[in-house]
Amino acid sequence: MPVDSARSGAPGEARAFFSKFQALLEANTAALAAMAGLERMLGGEYIFDRAFLEKSAREATDHAHQAVYALNAMTGNRHIDLYDRFMALAAAVEDILAGRPEPGDGSLVRSLSDLRLEDQAKAGRDAAALGELAGRLGLPVARGFVLAAPAFGEGGDLAPDARAALAEALAAPETAPGSPSLTVSVAALAPAEARLALSRSGVPAEAAPLAAALEALGREVAGQAPVGARLAATNLAAPPAPARGRLRTAFVGQGGAAFLRCDVWDEADPARAAVILFDRAHPFAPAQPAPETDAAAWAGLTRLAARALAGQGLAAERLLGAAVDMGFRLAASGEVVFESAAALPFVPLGAPPGDAPPALLCGGEPACLGAAAGVVVHVDEDTPPDSLPYGAVAVARSASPALAPLLRRAGAVVAEVGDAVGHLAAIARECRTPALFGLAGAMEALPEGRLVTVDAASGCVLAGVGPTRPAPDGGLSPDDPEYLVLRRLLRRIAILHLTDPDAPDFSAAGCRTLHDVLHYAHDRAVAVLADLRQAGVSERAATPLPLPLPLDLRVLDIGGALAPRASGLADVRSRPLAAVLQGLLLPGMWETGPARVGLGDIIGAMARPLPDMRGNLAIAARSYCNLSLRLGYHFTVIDAYVGDNPEKNAIAFRFVGGLADAAGKNARAACVGRILSRRGFKVETAGELATARRKMIEPEPALEALRLLGALCAFARQRDTGLSGPGAAEALERAFLDAWEAADPDGGKTP
Amino acid sequence: MTQPETTARTKRRLLVLDDEPIVVKRLKPAFQKAGYDVEVFTDSAAALAAFEADPADIVITDLKMEGLDGIAFLDRVKAVSPEVGVIVITGFATLETAKESFHKGAFDFVAKPFKLADILDVVGRLESHLESRRHAR
Known part of the structure; x- marks a missing residue:
C-alpha cells in the first residue's frame, strides 16, 4: 500500500503499510549481518572459501533488494531510481x-592515493601498494597518478584518448602532481612471467613530453614483455631532494639474524652513502657496532626520523603481507617521501636469539x-596520534573507536575491554595491525616502557622480543586471490559513504555501495513515516504512553513494542525503546529549572522558526525503535536495532539544534560527541550537529548504550545556553558523567 | 592452541583435501607450525591415491567436490585404514550431511568458515581420542 493510501486509509491499511517498514528493517539488519560476516574474514583468523564469499555477497545483495522493494511498496514506487542504482551495484x-x-x-x-591492492590488475602491483600505504596507513607518499592498463594499446602505444586523459590529470586538483618534473615508470602487468618495469626521471609535467616519454617506455617494455602483456604507468611528483634512500624490512645479516636495512645516499654524490641496520622490533635500536649512529645525519636523517622510518617500514610489511623494499626521497628538512614500494620474495627469518619468551598475559580475543x-x-581517547611512536605496542583500557588513528602507527594494539566485532577491530583488520581485545589486566601487567611481543593468534602477550614475520602462519596473504576478491566485494558492499542526510549527494544516484542503498532506503522510509506523522496518520495508529516527564510521547507499535493497553514504561516491550526511556527517566538528568538565556541566545533564536511543538513519536517493534524527540530547540533521532545476534545490532544517533548562539550550540554538540566517543561510539561532529554510530554489539552493552543516549538527551536539554568556551563544555561533560555515575545502577562503567 | 608433543615420537601425519586452493594453502602452514606432517590436495582422486599408497593418521576433507565427493572419500579412506580419524569440513552444512558424516565414521563435522584455532582444537581432540583408543587395545 503506497503512502497516499496510508494517509487516507483505515487502521488496517496503516498496519499493512507499517508491516512494509518492518520488512525493510529486517532486510536491513540481515544485510548488515552478512556484511559483518564478510568483513570479519579480513583479519586472517577464519578459514573461508570462494563459496562463502559468493553466498555472503549474494545474501547481502538479496536483502538490499528486499529493502528497496519495501521502500517502493511504501511509497507508490517513488524510488525507482534507487532500484536502478541497486541493479547497477548488484551487477557490479x-x-x-x-x-x-x-x-x-x-x-x-x-589518483595514486585512491588505489588499493585490489586495483593491481589495472594499475600494477607496486602502484597499488603505494596507494595502499598512502590511503590506508597515511604514510608520506609522493603525489601522483596512474595511467591504467586500458591506456596502452598493443605494442605499448598510447590509446587515442589517453593523451587527453593525461592533460586532464595534470590539471585536475586531485591528480595534479604539483611538481615541475615527474618520475615515470611503465610496468608490464600480470600475467607477465617476470617483473618488468622501466623508469625515467626528470620528465616535464606537461602533456606532450609526458605522453612522448610514456609511449617510448611503453614500446620498450612491450618489446621485452610476453606477447599480450598489459601495461600501466605510474607518474610521480619529483621535487628536488638532496638525498635518496632505500628501506628493506627483512635483511638477513651475518649469522642469519634479520634486520631492517636503510641505505641513504647523496643524490649529487652517490659515493657519499650510509647504511643503518635496525632491530626488527620497536624501538628499532641500530644493530651495527657503530654508536647510536649519526651515519646519515649529513642527509638530515635524524636518529628519531630513522626510527620512525623503520616503524613505517614494518607497518608497510604487515599491510602488504610480505617483506618490502621501499624507495624514498629525503628533503633537506629531513622529511621523507616514499616513491616506490615492492613486496620482496619470501625471506625465512630466524627466531631472535635465546629461549622463547614467556607469556605475560593470555586470554585475549584476536581481532586481527x-x-x-x-x-x-x-593510550586513551585523548592520546594525540602523532605522539605514539611508530611500531610501539598501544595498550588501552577500552577498544574505543576514538583510538582508530593510533592504529596507523602502532605495531600492535591491546585492550582490556572490547571484542573482535567492534569498530576498532574492523580498523585493525583494515590496517592489518595485530590486535588483541578483551585481555583483562593488560594495563597493569603491561607497564609503560616494557618490551613485549603481541602474538594475536595465541591470544597472548610475551615478555621481550619473540618471533615476528611479515604474515602469520595460516593467515590471509594480500596476494591470495580470495583476499583481493573479498576486498573488492567489501568496497562495493560494505563501505558507508552516505552518512549525512543533509549532504547534496545523499540521493539514490549518490549510493556507491549496497550499504549506501540500505542506509538511504532506511532514511527515506523513516522520512515517509515522519510525513505520515505530519498528516496525523501515525498518531491515529499510535498509542499515547504516559510518562512522568512532559514528553507527550506516542508509540507506533509495528510489532511487539507494547503490552496491551500500555499505560507506562513497564508496558514497553520494545527492548531498545525501553532502554532509551529508562535513560531519559534517570534521576538528575532532566533539568526542571529555567534555562540560563543570554542576549546572544535570544537574538540567535529569533532567526529560527519555532520548532514543531506537537508530541514526540517512537516507531517501535520488539527489537527496534526509531525515536524522534523534539526537546525545546534541539532535535534528536535515535534509531536502534537490538536483538540477540550481536552482528545485527546497530545504533544510530543524531543530535542537532538548540536555542543558544552558534558557539553555545557547537560547544554542546562537541560535548555530546566527546561523551559518546569515549563510550564506544564512532562520532562525527560538524557545528551544532553530532552524529554517532555503534554496530555489532552484544545485546546488554547495546541496551546500556541506549540508556546512556536517553540520559544524555534529557541532560543536554537547554544546556547549550550559557556555554561560552571549551572550559564550560568540559564542565558540562564532567557534570553529565557525574550525574550518570550517580544515577546509573551500573555506575556508568559500561558500555 | 593445541601443541602436540612431537619430540618423543614421529610427527602425526595429516592429509587435507579441499577443492578450493585457498583452504589448503592456509591450513598447511598452520598445521605445520603446530607440529604436524601435512600433505594437501585439491583433487580427491589424487588424495585417495596418496592415502592408499601411504595412509595418514588424520584426514580433513571437504564434502562438496567434483568427482569423488567427501562422503565417498570418507568411505574409501575408512576402508583402507579403519583407524584413520576423519574430520569433515563444509560450507554447505545441513543436519542430514552432518548425520551422514557421523554415520560413516567421521570424528567431527566443522562448518566453513571456521577459525584456525577451532580446527586446531578439533584435531587436537581427535589426536587424544586416537591415543586413548590405542592404549585401550
Missing part, C-alpha cells in the same frame, strides 16, 4: 564474483592476526 557484485572488471573500471587515470614486538605505551 556479480562482476566481481565472476572475476570480470566492474563498470567504471575502464577509467584511464587514477599477526605478531609484533615493541615497547608498551598506554
Whole structure:
C-alpha cells in the first residue's frame, strides 16, 4: 500500500503499510549481518572459501533488494531510481564474483592515493601498494597518478584518448602532481612471467613530453614483455631532494639474524652513502657496532626520523603481507617521501636469539592476526596520534573507536575491554595491525616502557622480543586471490559513504555501495513515516504512553513494542525503546529549572522558526525503535536495532539544534560527541550537529548504550545556553558523567 | 592452541583435501607450525591415491567436490585404514550431511568458515581420542 493510501486509509491499511517498514528493517539488519560476516574474514583468523564469499555477497545483495522493494511498496514506487542504482551495484557484485572488471573500471587515470591492492590488475602491483600505504596507513607518499592498463594499446602505444586523459590529470586538483618534473615508470602487468618495469626521471609535467616519454617506455617494455602483456604507468611528483634512500624490512645479516636495512645516499654524490641496520622490533635500536649512529645525519636523517622510518617500514610489511623494499626521497628538512614500494620474495627469518619468551598475559580475543614486538605505551581517547611512536605496542583500557588513528602507527594494539566485532577491530583488520581485545589486566601487567611481543593468534602477550614475520602462519596473504576478491566485494558492499542526510549527494544516484542503498532506503522510509506523522496518520495508529516527564510521547507499535493497553514504561516491550526511556527517566538528568538565556541566545533564536511543538513519536517493534524527540530547540533521532545476534545490532544517533548562539550550540554538540566517543561510539561532529554510530554489539552493552543516549538527551536539554568556551563544555561533560555515575545502577562503567 | 608433543615420537601425519586452493594453502602452514606432517590436495582422486599408497593418521576433507565427493572419500579412506580419524569440513552444512558424516565414521563435522584455532582444537581432540583408543587395545 503506497503512502497516499496510508494517509487516507483505515487502521488496517496503516498496519499493512507499517508491516512494509518492518520488512525493510529486517532486510536491513540481515544485510548488515552478512556484511559483518564478510568483513570479519579480513583479519586472517577464519578459514573461508570462494563459496562463502559468493553466498555472503549474494545474501547481502538479496536483502538490499528486499529493502528497496519495501521502500517502493511504501511509497507508490517513488524510488525507482534507487532500484536502478541497486541493479547497477548488484551487477557490479556479480562482476566481481565472476572475476570480470566492474563498470567504471575502464577509467584511464587514477589518483595514486585512491588505489588499493585490489586495483593491481589495472594499475600494477607496486602502484597499488603505494596507494595502499598512502590511503590506508597515511604514510608520506609522493603525489601522483596512474595511467591504467586500458591506456596502452598493443605494442605499448598510447590509446587515442589517453593523451587527453593525461592533460586532464595534470590539471585536475586531485591528480595534479604539483611538481615541475615527474618520475615515470611503465610496468608490464600480470600475467607477465617476470617483473618488468622501466623508469625515467626528470620528465616535464606537461602533456606532450609526458605522453612522448610514456609511449617510448611503453614500446620498450612491450618489446621485452610476453606477447599480450598489459601495461600501466605510474607518474610521480619529483621535487628536488638532496638525498635518496632505500628501506628493506627483512635483511638477513651475518649469522642469519634479520634486520631492517636503510641505505641513504647523496643524490649529487652517490659515493657519499650510509647504511643503518635496525632491530626488527620497536624501538628499532641500530644493530651495527657503530654508536647510536649519526651515519646519515649529513642527509638530515635524524636518529628519531630513522626510527620512525623503520616503524613505517614494518607497518608497510604487515599491510602488504610480505617483506618490502621501499624507495624514498629525503628533503633537506629531513622529511621523507616514499616513491616506490615492492613486496620482496619470501625471506625465512630466524627466531631472535635465546629461549622463547614467556607469556605475560593470555586470554585475549584476536581481532586481527599477526605478531609484533615493541615497547608498551598506554593510550586513551585523548592520546594525540602523532605522539605514539611508530611500531610501539598501544595498550588501552577500552577498544574505543576514538583510538582508530593510533592504529596507523602502532605495531600492535591491546585492550582490556572490547571484542573482535567492534569498530576498532574492523580498523585493525583494515590496517592489518595485530590486535588483541578483551585481555583483562593488560594495563597493569603491561607497564609503560616494557618490551613485549603481541602474538594475536595465541591470544597472548610475551615478555621481550619473540618471533615476528611479515604474515602469520595460516593467515590471509594480500596476494591470495580470495583476499583481493573479498576486498573488492567489501568496497562495493560494505563501505558507508552516505552518512549525512543533509549532504547534496545523499540521493539514490549518490549510493556507491549496497550499504549506501540500505542506509538511504532506511532514511527515506523513516522520512515517509515522519510525513505520515505530519498528516496525523501515525498518531491515529499510535498509542499515547504516559510518562512522568512532559514528553507527550506516542508509540507506533509495528510489532511487539507494547503490552496491551500500555499505560507506562513497564508496558514497553520494545527492548531498545525501553532502554532509551529508562535513560531519559534517570534521576538528575532532566533539568526542571529555567534555562540560563543570554542576549546572544535570544537574538540567535529569533532567526529560527519555532520548532514543531506537537508530541514526540517512537516507531517501535520488539527489537527496534526509531525515536524522534523534539526537546525545546534541539532535535534528536535515535534509531536502534537490538536483538540477540550481536552482528545485527546497530545504533544510530543524531543530535542537532538548540536555542543558544552558534558557539553555545557547537560547544554542546562537541560535548555530546566527546561523551559518546569515549563510550564506544564512532562520532562525527560538524557545528551544532553530532552524529554517532555503534554496530555489532552484544545485546546488554547495546541496551546500556541506549540508556546512556536517553540520559544524555534529557541532560543536554537547554544546556547549550550559557556555554561560552571549551572550559564550560568540559564542565558540562564532567557534570553529565557525574550525574550518570550517580544515577546509573551500573555506575556508568559500561558500555 | 593445541601443541602436540612431537619430540618423543614421529610427527602425526595429516592429509587435507579441499577443492578450493585457498583452504589448503592456509591450513598447511598452520598445521605445520603446530607440529604436524601435512600433505594437501585439491583433487580427491589424487588424495585417495596418496592415502592408499601411504595412509595418514588424520584426514580433513571437504564434502562438496567434483568427482569423488567427501562422503565417498570418507568411505574409501575408512576402508583402507579403519583407524584413520576423519574430520569433515563444509560450507554447505545441513543436519542430514552432518548425520551422514557421523554415520560413516567421521570424528567431527566443522562448518566453513571456521577459525584456525577451532580446527586446531578439533584435531587436537581427535589426536587424544586416537591415543586413548590405542592404549585401550
